[in-house]
Amino acid sequence: MSLHAFKESLKPCSTTQQPPSSNSFLLDSHFPTQIPRIPPKSSLSQQIRRLQDSPLSISPPPRPQRDAKCNNDEEEDEGNLVVKKANLGPPKLTPFQFDHTGPFQPLLLSSHGEIPVTQVPSSINCRLLEHQRVGVKFLYGLYKNNHGGILGDDMGLGKTIQTIAFLAAIFGKDGESMLSGNWENKRDPVLIICPTSVIHNWESEFSKWSNFSVSIYHGTNRDLIYDKLQADGVEILITSFDTFRIHGSSLLDIKWNVVIADEAHRLKNEKSKLYKACLEIKTPRRYGLTGTVMQNKIMELFNIFDWVAPGSLGSREHFRDFYDEPLKHGQRSSAPDRFVKIADERKQHLVAVLRKYMLRRTKEETIGHLMMGKEDNIVFCAMSDVQKRVYTRMLQLPEIQCLINKDMDCSCGSPLKQVECCKRIVPDGIIWAYLHKDNPDGCDSCPFCLVLPCLVKLQQISNHLELIKPNPKDDPDKQNKDAEFAAAVFGPDIDLVGGNTQNESFMGLSDVKHCGKMRALEKLLFSWISHGDKVLLFSYSVRMLDILEKFLIRKGYCFSRLDGSTPTNLRQSLVDDFNKSPSKQKRHVVVFRFLAAGSLEELVYTRQVYKQQLSNIAVSGNMEKRYFEGVQDCKEFQGELFGICNLFRDLSDKLFTSEIIEMHEVHKTEKQGSINLSEETCSLVSESETRLCTQPVRAATSNPELEDLGIVYAHRNEDVVNFGPGTQEKIDTGISSGDSLSMPNISSIPQRKKPDCVPKKQKVTLIDERKRTQYRYIAQFMGMGELAFSKWLLSATPLEREKVLLDYKKKKKILNG
Known part of the structure; x- marks a missing residue:
């Protein structure tokens, strides 16, 4: 989906407004007059139009008195920045009321004539x-x-x-x-x-x-x-x-x-x-x-x-073979048609079984008419140049290289893998040395004990570079370790970011030039406040709230802060003050979830989409678009999502999420005579029951307006994941007295042998030898063996595969010319 199409298709949906979290800012514009406005039809495009109509000097409005509660105790947990914006305007709907929604009479539950009578009291x-x-x-x-x-x-x-x-x-x-x-x-x-x-x-x-x-x-x-x-x-x-x-x-x-x-x-x-x-x-x-x-x-x-x-649902083994494996493999982007058909049959059967024991309703289905709308937008913000450089240096650290290369042959000549031999521990690594300061021989989990600490550091870099500097609240030993780590990843940029210790400068901390998310927030926030909107800023990180607080003070915005250190007896009053306008809790809410483009956050988000889709398929029987090649808990099909190598993959020069989503549109044209790499060159792909499409991908449309905001790509979450009603909504949820909880009857759907549900490598007898030869030539062109090239092919993005094919054809043309 192009950005232009995305901008044109944004429209409000009806879900509920969420209360502020424990780590949030509540901003009120306090403008003397408000222009009544209806909920926006196109959120992101509206922000762009506002910015075009507003001077971008971003001179702050008159600075009113602020109310801030500073945090001194809460444990730090780094996370993404989420912005919720409640648009002002006359409410369209009546308030939500629970009291006296029905007649004052009992609700009969038992059958007529049944003794004793069972009923809900009036x-x-x-x-x-x-x-x-x-x-x-x-x-x-x-x-x-x-x-x-x-x-x-x-x-x-x-x-x-x-x-x-x-x-x-x-x-x-x-x-x-x-x-x-x-x-x-x-x-x-x-x-x-x-x-x-x-x-x-x-x-x-x-x-x-x-x-x-x-x-x-x-x-x-x-x-x-x-x-x-x-x-x-x-x-x-x-x-x-x-x-x-x-x-x-x-x-x-x-x-x-x-x-x-x-x-x-x-x-x-x-x-x-x-x-x-x-x-x-x-x-x-x-x-x-x-x-x-x-x-x-x-x-x-x-x-x-x-x-x-x-x-x-039968035995655990039965459920795994009959439902779990077929549903996961049928959702692969390149799954053969028979896999997709089997998955659809099993999905419908599973929902039919679940309906006897589960009643599932959404707010949209039940009380949607009582609520104002809520939009959930995912915004991929470009990291600053220095953020990208620091992120890349982090990926080059010995700890991460050890994890990435864990399955390679050990350089000592042993037949063992590196993780089983010489590279199980990383004595020259800053993070590893700190974790094992009392155990220089390593622990039983080495090197996998490094995964979580490394992910935390990457997430901190994605949010703000100050977060990887030492926290004065930590013990001196940890502060020394964090200072050493910060110096290593800052490298030649250490003076640019104010050194490897916490920045005490108010102007330095409130500056947005080295943080991609804050650059986007600065311009959007100016637009929202100048138009009289109320804004809630959420972050899982207390230290990030400290930085945001200094930024808001510098801009002169009125705000209140609510986090873990806020006394319980004051929390409700803060919320009430924020909601003191006559249209209290009757506003259309627009959510902007800021992610750092090209970072670990993109991969985490796509995994969330994958899990949401599987849940919708298994629980509600929804139809979901098949974006991903990866299959959860399947080493053979880790694709672009799963495995340690994907977690620590450098995505800084890619439009990872947009490529995957737009690739789905390319798949729709496959059956119209398109030629792809698997048809031309990849016989091994046929052996593994995989058809990897390498059609030219339409990258996210270049848009100067978005670039000015520091936004690489954006979409609405409901355009990616199907949040509509599923099959279960159309099925009676009652259970008749004759129903039993015995083993589900699966005879109505032909059972297939496991190889039909779980793809396995098998010898294909009818193989075009020309394709096999062509595949071998491309592998040699890449400087790889056939097996190594096949592994690369399964994990590469569509644009990477297309680039290899084009480069190979160019070289072949030159040699033959």
Whole structure:
């Protein structure tokens, strides 16, 4: 997709506005008059037009009084800069209201004529939204058939409220359950396991919505609560994941009516102590509440479902072979048609199975009409020249070179790989030496113990060069190490960046010339503030907030700062002051997520897109564009995404993300007679079931306006990942009384042998020898053997492959001329 097309296609979508995070700035323009404006149709292009109409001298407005809270204690965690901009204008929609959304009458859950009658009390039902009533019915449908399941609604749709309403119905609260004869309305207790941070929220919600006997199994009073539980004095027991993992063994002899795991994605790892402890709970019904049932891998989906509904997805091996592998390989950009067809069949079958045990709704589907819109834009900012040089020097450090070359033959002549022989440790490396200062022979994880520290340093360089300098709050030993590291990567630029120690100069820290993200922010922020917009600046890094604070002071902007050091009793007042205008919380929100182009952040983002796509495919049955050649957890197809070599790849001279996205458009024309490298020269590619397209790629359209902003490329996230409703929305979510949780019936879809689902190298008998010879010639032209060239080919970008082919043809033409 070209930048021109992107600019023309930006339009608002309807999702909710998010509250400010703990590390953020809240900026208010305080202009005397506001011009009413409707939400923008084209966010990024609008900013450009504003800048064209505004003087770019960026002279600050009159400096009003500021309110800043400085951080002295919070732990540093470097991350990306995110900007949220709330556009002023008359609200189009009515405010969100939960109270009294329905008639004051009970919600009948049991079948007509069924005794006892099960219903949600009128006092609760009258306050439920329609989608919440559907959720309560879903939970009860599972309950009456002794099934477990997952309520997978988006955050903010009231999973807690739906759960309490469901429990109030099955416990017959408020005297509204019509009991017959001497039927005893006695129930075993309910166990709720949740993060520590929401324990008291659960307790508070129970007190607001019903009259349960609620106890908290947490802290020093655990023994007293256990005695009360044994004496049948507890209906609802709430505990945290950590408490249950450590002290939950005493609760395993209790027979629970229902067990509920809030934020059930915490149970994604089957090898964790928490997961194993939760498997020991005695109950016929386990329920999970989560808006992200799958975060990283499809196998996480199996782990959660195998806890709430054991056996619902078959055995682990069956799920991996029948669903996981086909879905991943069918999503490859060059997957053969039969792989894509099998993946589509398995996807539909998986969604059909999941619908029996999971109800998944999005805000757009349920309360979208009650909310203002939100746009999520990904903006790739050009790093400054000095940032690029420092980033490149970082990649040349011995630690990273050791990781990149780990699988090469050892230079000592041993048949072992470098990682198994002489290059397992890096005694001349600054980072390695610090990590192993007490163990010069290295650790059991060497050299892979270097991966995370090196990634952190690359991320710091991508955000701001000051972040890799020593932090005065650290111990002297670490400060010395960081100073030595900074000197090594700054090299000849050390004077340009103010030395290898923390810059104490206000003017130096507030200057934007050496930081690509801040150069873009400077111009965009001037436009937003001058047009009366309110702006929230987010960063995971406290040190980055310190730099932003100095920048805002220098520009004369009014702001408030909210981070981990802000007293709890002041946080809400800061937010309220920011939202003091009459249109409080009724604004269209535009999010700009700043990423450093050509850095590790691009690769991390594309991996996030990959994982979002897999989640949409497996959970919702969505159709997703096939951008990537890489396959997660498959060494044979690491492609452009996976493996250590990709993590530490130099992307500074590439348009990595834009090439991948625009390559998808090229793939659409493959079947129209296009010729690519695999057809002309690559017989080995046919052997590995891969067709690598090397069509000329339309690079991101050169745009002087974007270049002036310091933006290399930008797109809307929803244009890349399908956020629309999936197959599951169209399927009935109820469970009939005759349904069972036995092994899913897969006979309706022909089962194929594993080689059909997982590509393996195999000998191809009908090979054009001319293609094999041509492939060998290109490998020789590259100075590589055929095997080495094939590995390079699988990891190279389309533009790199195209360049090699063109250079080879030019040389061949010269030799033949």
